[in-house]
Amino acid sequence: MAEVIWGLATSHVPSIGAAMDRGKTDDPNWKALFDGYAPARAWLAEHQPDVAIVVYNDHANGIDLDFVPTFGLGTAERYEVADEGFGRRPVPDVIGHPELSLHLVESLIDEEFDLTVFQELAVDHGFTVPLSVWTPDPGDAWPCPVIPLLVNVIQYPQPTAARCYALGQALGRAIRSYPEDITVGVLGTGGMSHQLAGARAGFINPDFDHMWMETIETDPGQLAAMSREELIRKAGSEGIELIMWLVMRGAMDDRVTKVHSDYFVPASNTAAGIALFDNRNGQPA
Amino acid sequence: MAEVIWGLATSHVPSIGAAMDRGKTDDPNWKALFDGYAPARAWLAEHQPDVAIVVYNDHANGIDLDFVPTFGLGTAERYEVADEGFGRRPVPDVIGHPELSLHLVESLIDEEFDLTVFQELAVDHGFTVPLSVWTPDPGDAWPCPVIPLLVNVIQYPQPTAARCYALGQALGRAIRSYPEDITVGVLGTGGMSHQLAGARAGFINPDFDHMWMETIETDPGQLAAMSREELIRKAGSEGIELIMWLVMRGAMDDRVTKVHSDYFVPASNTAAGIALFDNRNGQPA
Amino acid sequence: MTLSSLSAPVRERGTTSMSTESGAGRPDLPGTPIFDGDSSRRGLRMNKLFMSLRDAGNRERFLADEAAYCREFGVSAEQEKAVLDRDWQAMIDLGGSIFYVYKLAMMDGRSMQYLGGVFTGMGEDDFLAAMRAGGRRDG
Amino acid sequence: MTLSSLSAPVRERGTTSMSTESGAGRPDLPGTPIFDGDSSRRGLRMNKLFMSLRDAGNRERFLADEAAYCREFGVSAEQEKAVLDRDWQAMIDLGGSIFYVYKLAMMDGRSMQYLGGVFTGMGEDDFLAAMRAGGRRDG
Ligand SMILES: [Fe+3]
Ligand SMILES: [Fe+3]
Missing domain, CATH: 1.10.700.10 (Dioxygenase LigAB, LigA subunit)
Structure with missing residues (x-):
C-alpha cells in the first residue's frame, strides 16, 4: 500500500524559477521569498518520497488551445522540460513512474473522473518551478520520479473547486490502493491571489490568501464550496489556480500537521504562498 | 428550451460508408443492410432537427495515442472530414454549432464531467458513417449543424457504461436548459458485437445484440450496470463501443417510442445494428 | 491603491459582452476579462x-x-x-x-509588469511600485 | 463455429501477461487482446x-x-x-x-478479413465464410 507522506502547496510563478536560474535569490527583491522557503526545504530534504505527483497547469507551452483537457494525467517514462521561448530552464528532465500512473488512471476512471491520458507531454514552469521550490539544487536529476496531473485553469469553465477536491480525495484512495509499499509526496501548485490582465491587473488580496492558507489545512471542504465567480472575484482571474491546492489537499488525510508556511508579495505580479503539510498520522512534525 | 426529438443508434463500420461511396448498396452482400435502413431514413427525412450531436470514437485519424481523452466535445464552426489513408470520403465537411457546444461544455463541466474541449478536430468514419446512415445523399451539406462528442473506447480503461449513461443524462439536461427553442437529434454510434484481433477475432453474439437492442429501449439502466469485462466478454473487444449507445439513450426520456430497428451480420467483421427512437412524448411514431 | 481607474474608458467590450451572451452563469466582474x-x-x-x-x-x-x-x-x-x-x-x-499574448511581449522584451502598466493605465513604473507596496486592492 | 482454435499455441503473452501485472481488475479473456x-x-x-x-x-x-x-x-x-x-x-x-496496425494492412491492400484469417489461424477464405455464415461463437 502506498502512502502520501506530505503535501506541498506552492505558487509556480515563472520569475521564481528565473530568480533561481540567474542566481538572484539574495537580491533584495527576492531574499525574503527564498528565506521563507528554507524551513520547508530543510524538512523536505529529510523526507524524500519514492514518487511525487505535481498538480499543475500548462501556460501555452505543453498543450495548445486546440484541445483543452479538464484533467490530464501523464503515464510517460520521461517528460521533457519545455522551451517557453528563450531556452529551457537549466533543470533536469522529469523521470516519470508509469506503473503508478497507470494504476492511478484505472482507479480514477473507475471512480468516474474523465481523465485525458498523456503519453507525451512537455512540462513548463507550472511544473518545474514547484520542483525547484522543493529541491533548489537537483544536480543531474530530481530526487524521485514525478507524475504530472494537469488541470485546466486558463480557459473558462474550469473544473469547479468541489470537483478538484473530489479528484484529490479519489487520488488519495487510488494511491492507497497501489499494491507496492511506496511513499508519495503531492504538490498542489499555483496562486495565490493575482490577476494579470484587465483594469484590475495587479490585484492582490492578502486577507483572502491568509484565510485560504489557514482553511486549506483545517477545513478544505469549505474552500471547495466556493464558486468560480467567487474565486475570481476574491483571488483575481488567475488566482483561480488555487483550485489545484484542493486536489493536493484532497489526497491527504482529514487531519494533517502543518510543517511550515509563508507568504510573500510580490513574486512578479503574484502573491506567493507556500504551505507544507505532514500526512504521517501521529508523527511529530 | 431545446428538445431532443429523436435518438438514432447505429454501427459505424467503415465498409458501410465505402459501400455507399462506391455505389455497392445493391450488391448481394450489402442489399439487406441498406434495405434495413430504409424505414429509418424515411422517418428521419420527415423529422429534420435543427442540430445533431454524434457520440462516436476516433480510430487513429483525428487524434493520436499521445493523448487520449475519456470524453471530448467539439466547439468548432467546422470539422474537416479526415483522410484515413486513401483520400477522404466524398462527403461534405461538417458544420458545427459553437453556441450549443459552449452551452453544453459549461453545463457538463458544472455537472462534474471532465470534458476535453476541442476547437480543432478532423472527424473519421466513426462520425461520418452514421451521418451517411441517416442521410445517404447529403449533396453539398449535411442536413443541419452537427456537434461531435468523442468517447475513448479503444484504450483500456474506457469510461464505464454507468459513466456513459450518466453523461447522456447530463447531456439531456444540458440540451433542455439551452435558452433557444431548437430541436436536437442525438446519434449513438458503434457496435454491435465484434472483435477484430486475437484468436477470438470474428466473434459475433446475436443473443447479446438482441438483448441489447431491446433493453436499450426499455431498461437502459440495466445495461449501464455492466462491467467492461462483461461487455468485452459478451460483445467482443470492439463491441465495447456499445457504451456510446448509452450516452445517446441517456439524453432521451425514460420512455421512448421505437420507430424502427434492424440487425445485419456481417458488415465487414461486425454485427451491424440500427435503432431509431422517437423522443416526442405522446407523439404517434 | 484602489481600482478607481475602472471608471476610465477601458475597452473590454469584446470579452465582457461575449461572456454574457450565452449567460450561463459566467462571471461578469468589472475590470476582469474572462x-x-x-x-x-x-x-x-x-x-x-x-x-x-x-x-x-x-x-x-x-x-x-x-x-x-x-x-x-x-x-x-x-x-x-x-x-x-x-x-x-x-x-x-x-x-x-494573457498567457499567449505574453509570448509576444516577451519577444519584445516587455515584462508582465509592463503589461500591467498598460492594462491599468498606470504605466509600468507606477504599476511596479504598487506591486512592491503589496499589490492593488478592490475599491 | 467454435473457438476451438484457442487451444492452439497462440502468441498473446505480450498483451495478456502485461495486462495482469498491475492486476487492477483488467479483463483476462482467452483469445482477446486488451x-x-x-x-x-x-x-x-x-x-x-x-x-x-x-x-x-x-x-x-x-x-x-x-x-x-x-x-x-x-x-x-x-x-x-x-x-x-x-x-x-x-x-x-x-x-x-488493431486500428493502427490496420493502417499498414490497408497500405498492403489487406482487408480486416485477411487479418482475421491470420489472427485466428483460419486463413482469409475460411474466416470470410465464417463471417458470412453469421460470425464465430464462443465455446
Ligand atoms: Fe499558473
Ligand atoms: Fe469504431
Whole structure:
C-alpha cells in the first residue's frame, strides 16, 4: 500500500524559477521569498518520497488551445522540460513512474473522473518551478520520479473547486490502493491571489490568501464550496489556480500537521504562498 | 428550451460508408443492410432537427495515442472530414454549432464531467458513417449543424457504461436548459458485437445484440450496470463501443417510442445494428 | 491603491459582452476579462500565432514581416492591427489569452509588469511600485 | 463455429501477461487482446508509425526503406522485425492497436478479413465464410 507522506502547496510563478536560474535569490527583491522557503526545504530534504505527483497547469507551452483537457494525467517514462521561448530552464528532465500512473488512471476512471491520458507531454514552469521550490539544487536529476496531473485553469469553465477536491480525495484512495509499499509526496501548485490582465491587473488580496492558507489545512471542504465567480472575484482571474491546492489537499488525510508556511508579495505580479503539510498520522512534525 | 426529438443508434463500420461511396448498396452482400435502413431514413427525412450531436470514437485519424481523452466535445464552426489513408470520403465537411457546444461544455463541466474541449478536430468514419446512415445523399451539406462528442473506447480503461449513461443524462439536461427553442437529434454510434484481433477475432453474439437492442429501449439502466469485462466478454473487444449507445439513450426520456430497428451480420467483421427512437412524448411514431 | 481607474474608458467590450451572451452563469466582474469559450474561439488563430513565437526561427520570420506572418496564421484584420500596433488591450479584447499574448511581449522584451502598466493605465513604473507596496486592492 | 482454435499455441503473452501485472481488475479473456495502458506504452512509437501511413508521402518513404523508416520512428528491434515481416500477431503482441496496425494492412491492400484469417489461424477464405455464415461463437 502506498502512502502520501506530505503535501506541498506552492505558487509556480515563472520569475521564481528565473530568480533561481540567474542566481538572484539574495537580491533584495527576492531574499525574503527564498528565506521563507528554507524551513520547508530543510524538512523536505529529510523526507524524500519514492514518487511525487505535481498538480499543475500548462501556460501555452505543453498543450495548445486546440484541445483543452479538464484533467490530464501523464503515464510517460520521461517528460521533457519545455522551451517557453528563450531556452529551457537549466533543470533536469522529469523521470516519470508509469506503473503508478497507470494504476492511478484505472482507479480514477473507475471512480468516474474523465481523465485525458498523456503519453507525451512537455512540462513548463507550472511544473518545474514547484520542483525547484522543493529541491533548489537537483544536480543531474530530481530526487524521485514525478507524475504530472494537469488541470485546466486558463480557459473558462474550469473544473469547479468541489470537483478538484473530489479528484484529490479519489487520488488519495487510488494511491492507497497501489499494491507496492511506496511513499508519495503531492504538490498542489499555483496562486495565490493575482490577476494579470484587465483594469484590475495587479490585484492582490492578502486577507483572502491568509484565510485560504489557514482553511486549506483545517477545513478544505469549505474552500471547495466556493464558486468560480467567487474565486475570481476574491483571488483575481488567475488566482483561480488555487483550485489545484484542493486536489493536493484532497489526497491527504482529514487531519494533517502543518510543517511550515509563508507568504510573500510580490513574486512578479503574484502573491506567493507556500504551505507544507505532514500526512504521517501521529508523527511529530 | 431545446428538445431532443429523436435518438438514432447505429454501427459505424467503415465498409458501410465505402459501400455507399462506391455505389455497392445493391450488391448481394450489402442489399439487406441498406434495405434495413430504409424505414429509418424515411422517418428521419420527415423529422429534420435543427442540430445533431454524434457520440462516436476516433480510430487513429483525428487524434493520436499521445493523448487520449475519456470524453471530448467539439466547439468548432467546422470539422474537416479526415483522410484515413486513401483520400477522404466524398462527403461534405461538417458544420458545427459553437453556441450549443459552449452551452453544453459549461453545463457538463458544472455537472462534474471532465470534458476535453476541442476547437480543432478532423472527424473519421466513426462520425461520418452514421451521418451517411441517416442521410445517404447529403449533396453539398449535411442536413443541419452537427456537434461531435468523442468517447475513448479503444484504450483500456474506457469510461464505464454507468459513466456513459450518466453523461447522456447530463447531456439531456444540458440540451433542455439551452435558452433557444431548437430541436436536437442525438446519434449513438458503434457496435454491435465484434472483435477484430486475437484468436477470438470474428466473434459475433446475436443473443447479446438482441438483448441489447431491446433493453436499450426499455431498461437502459440495466445495461449501464455492466462491467467492461462483461461487455468485452459478451460483445467482443470492439463491441465495447456499445457504451456510446448509452450516452445517446441517456439524453432521451425514460420512455421512448421505437420507430424502427434492424440487425445485419456481417458488415465487414461486425454485427451491424440500427435503432431509431422517437423522443416526442405522446407523439404517434 | 484602489481600482478607481475602472471608471476610465477601458475597452473590454469584446470579452465582457461575449461572456454574457450565452449567460450561463459566467462571471461578469468589472475590470476582469474572462477567457471563456467565446474568447477562445475568437482568439484561436491569434493565440496559435503567439504560441508559435516560442520558436526562435518563427520569431525571426515574424519580425521579418509581421503582417505576412499574421496572414499565414489566418488572424482577423482587427487582430492583425492589434498585433502590429502592439495594442495589448485590443489583443485581450479580441480573444487573446494573457498567457499567449505574453509570448509576444516577451519577444519584445516587455515584462508582465509592463503589461500591467498598460492594462491599468498606470504605466509600468507606477504599476511596479504598487506591486512592491503589496499589490492593488478592490475599491 | 467454435473457438476451438484457442487451444492452439497462440502468441498473446505480450498483451495478456502485461495486462495482469498491475492486476487492477483488467479483463483476462482467452483469445482477446486488451489494448491497455501497458500495451499503449510499449506500442506508442510503432502506433505513431502506423498512423503516419495515412499520408501518401509517408507511405512512399516507408516503402522506399522500411527499416530506415522504423528507425526514424524509434520503434524497438522486435517491433521493426514484426513490421518488416508483416507479422501481424507480433505487432499486436508488441503493443500495436488493431486500428493502427490496420493502417499498414490497408497500405498492403489487406482487408480486416485477411487479418482475421491470420489472427485466428483460419486463413482469409475460411474466416470470410465464417463471417458470412453469421460470425464465430464462443465455446
Ligand atoms: Fe499558473
Ligand atoms: Fe469504431
